[in-house]
Amino acid sequence: MTTLPGIVRCFAMPDIHSGYGFCIGNVAAFDMDDPDSVVSPGGVGFDINFGVRLIRTNLTEQGSMDSIGIRESLAQALFDHIPVGVGTDGIITISDQDLDKILRSGIDWAIEHGFAWTKDKEHCEEMGRLNTADPSAVSNRAKKRGSTQLGTLGAGNHYVEVQVIDEIFESETASQFGLHSIGRACLMIHSGSRGLGYQVATDAFVEMDHAMIRDKIHLPDRQLISCARIQSPEGQEYLKAMSAAANYAWVNRSCLTYLARRAFAKVFQKSPEEMDMQLVYDVCHTVAKVEYHMIHGVKKKLLVHRKGSTRAFPPQHPNIPKDYMNVGQPVLIGGTMGTCSYVLVGDRLKKVRTRGD
Numbered sequence: 001m002t003t004l005p006g007i008v009r010c011f012a013m014p015d016i017h018s019g020y021g022f023c024i025g026n027v028a029a030f031d032m033d034d035p036d037s038v039v040s041p042g043g044v045g046f047d048i049n050f051g052v053r054l055i056r057t058n059l060t061e062q063g064s065m066d067s068i069g070i071r072e073s074l075a076q077a078l079f080d081h082i083p084v085g086v087g088t089d090g091i092i093t094i095s096d097q098d099l100d101k102i103l104r105s106g107i108d109w110a111i112e113h114g115f116a117w118t119k120d121k122e123h124c125e126e127m128g129r130l131n132t133a134d135p136s137a138v139s140n141r142a143k144k145r146g147s148t149q150l151g152t153l154g155a156g157n158h159y160v161e162v163q164v165i166d167e168i169f170e171s172e173t174a175s176q177f178g179l180h181s182i183g184r185a186c187l188m189i190h191s192g193s194r195g196l197g198y199q200v201a202t203d204a205f206v207e208m209d210h211a212m213i214r215d216k217i218h219l220p221d222r223q224l225i226s227c228a229r230i231q232s233p234e235g236q237e238y239l240k241a242m243s244a245a246a247n248y249a250w251v252n253r254s255c256l257t258y259l260a261r262r263a264f265a266k267v268f269q270k271s272p273e274e275m276d277m278q279l280v281y282d283v284c285h286t287v288a289k290v291e292y293h294m295i296h297g298v299k300k301k302l303l304v305h306r307k308g309s310t311r312a313f314p315p316q317h318p319n320i321p322k323d324y325m326n327v328g329q330p331v332l333i334g335g336t337m338g339t340c341s342y343v344l345v346g347d348r349l350k351k352v353r354t355r356g357d
Contacts, residue, residue, distance in 0.1 A: 004227060006030040006037025009278035010293055016308075021045065021225060031231065032290065032301045038217070038227035039203040039235045040244075043305030045289050047154075048200060048242055049249035050192030051125075051284035052332045054343065055257060056178045057264070058276040061164045064268060071162075077263035078160055082256060086193070088156045089148040092255055099147055102134040106247035110254035115151075117279070120254065122321050124282040125311070129311045130252040131244035131288070137240035138196070146248055147276055149254030162258055163341060168180065172325045177280050182314025187264075187277070189256050190334050192286065193204055193249040200245045202237040210345050211235075212267030225308055230303060239288070246287055253282060280343070281321075285310040288336040314347030 002010055009029040021042020028038040058226040059065055065074070083090050092115070094102070102109045107128025110116035121128050135143075153160065163186045165270030168174045179186070193200075208353040213217075219225055228234040257279065261272035268275065288305045295302075304311075313320050313329040322328040328345035 004028070004030070004038055004225060005039060006034040006230075007219065008300065009293075012333065016194040018309065019045065021131060022305065022307045026305070026307050027309050028304040028305045029293065030290075030305075031295075032230060032303050035229070035231065037230050039288060039303060040237060040305065041201045041208065041228040042225050042227075043307055044201070044242060045286040045307050046198045046201045047192035047249075047286060048193070048197035049246035049284040050190075050197075050286040051249060051253065051282060052188060052190045052334045053124075053253050053282035054255065054280040054332055055189070055260070055277050057187065059264075060181070060269065061183045061185060065162075065185055068269065074162065076265065077267050078162075078260060081259040081263040082101055082108050082151065082153060082160055082337055084105070084153045084155075084158075088152045088154075089152040090255070091259075092150045094147065094149070096143070099143055100135040101144075102150075102251045103138060103244035103247055104133050105129060106133070107254055109311035110251045110258075112171040114256040115251070117253040119259070120279045120282075122323075123279045124285055124321075126289070128247075128254070128282070130246050132239055133247050134192070134240035135242035137237045138200060138244050139241075142196050142199035142203065142241075142245075146201050147196055148210075149196070150252055151259050152252070152255070153191050153320045154194060154195060157214045157336065159188070160256060161188045161190075161341075162186075166340065176324060176341075177330060177343065178276070178278060179280065179343060186280075188334055189248070189253055189260070190255055193245040194252060196248050197245040200238075200241045203206055204234075204241070207234045207237070208320055211217060211237075211332060224229045242288060246284065249250050249284065250282065281332060283310045283330070283332050312344070315345075316344070318330045321345070328330060 007029050107121050160322050165182050165184045174180050205226050208226045208228045211234040261277050291304045312331045315328045331344040335340040
């Protein structure tokens with residue numbers, strides 16, 4: 001990773017581990033004003049905008065969910081509503097025109113069609129849409145794979161998990177997120193752009209192999225860190241297609257939320273609004289985005305790759321929700337299924353722990 005042209009900063013998260021391309025847990029920033037700087041699909045990953053979102057509720061472990069029968073009914077309802085597995089088709093049907101709008105508009109499409117609440121958009125990273133998306137940069141094969149997979153989970157560490165607030169480390173911050181009571185039930189959703197994103201990455205690797213030869217980019221391992229100049233045709237096409245896949249992922253998680261809200265409504269005989277099923281935050285952790293950061297005291301325009309890592313902006317940062325300005329961006333650390341997950345805030349050590357049920 002450190003041998004890639006134009007890199008100005010790189011980091012590794014504490015739980016870093018091997019993956020295809022960059023290690024999972026890597027962050028790498030490239031100077032967009034340097035003509036040699038590159039974009040690397042391996043620095044993003046195959047499931048573009050694989051991300052996590054947390055939905056709170058006013059249900060309680062010892063009240064609404066105090067019986068095994070209720071929990072089993074809820075688990076079954078979630079399975080009934082949400083298709084799961086590799087290559088699984090969803091129950092939400094869309095046209096080719098809808099798919100292009102999803103790729104371009106992200107969560108705005110979901111709001112327009114009743115699959116998301118307006119408030120959801122405010123609590124999504126980038127407001128649930130990358131404006132650099134261009135559906136025409138996405139191959140027909142990628143579109144075909146994505147046309148039937150909205151509102152689905154894949155295999156591996158994809159999940160929809162009912163959780164319970166287990167411990168609160170900073171009550172004021174937790175209250176700002178609506179996570180103010182131990183024993184309160186939450187819902188965590190972990191999924192991405194499914195087959196569409198995988199195909200976008202696969203297509204890019206093929207094109208960038210040719211670009212590296214043409215532009216004489218010599219690296220220790222071309223297969224693992226295949227790349228192209230940011231300003232090259234291949235680099236620009238990948239960024240447009242990657243952004244479109246990221247938008248698809250936000251819609252996918254919105255549709256999963258819609259289906260989960262319906263499952264809860266069926267079991268508890270209340271509307272999602274009555275159960276206060278508000279989105280706390282949605283953050284992506286496999287993406288490359290243009291951001292401005294201070295490097296050696298100079299403000300730089302950077303293309304920041306994050307793979308298995310998430311941004312963590314501090315209080316008063318312009319790119320976080322207005323109602324979180326005083327506490328900072330929620331940082332969602334999803335555990336493996338059945339283990340604890342954490343809600344932290346940018347630039348602070350204050351946190352909330354949730355326990356998976």
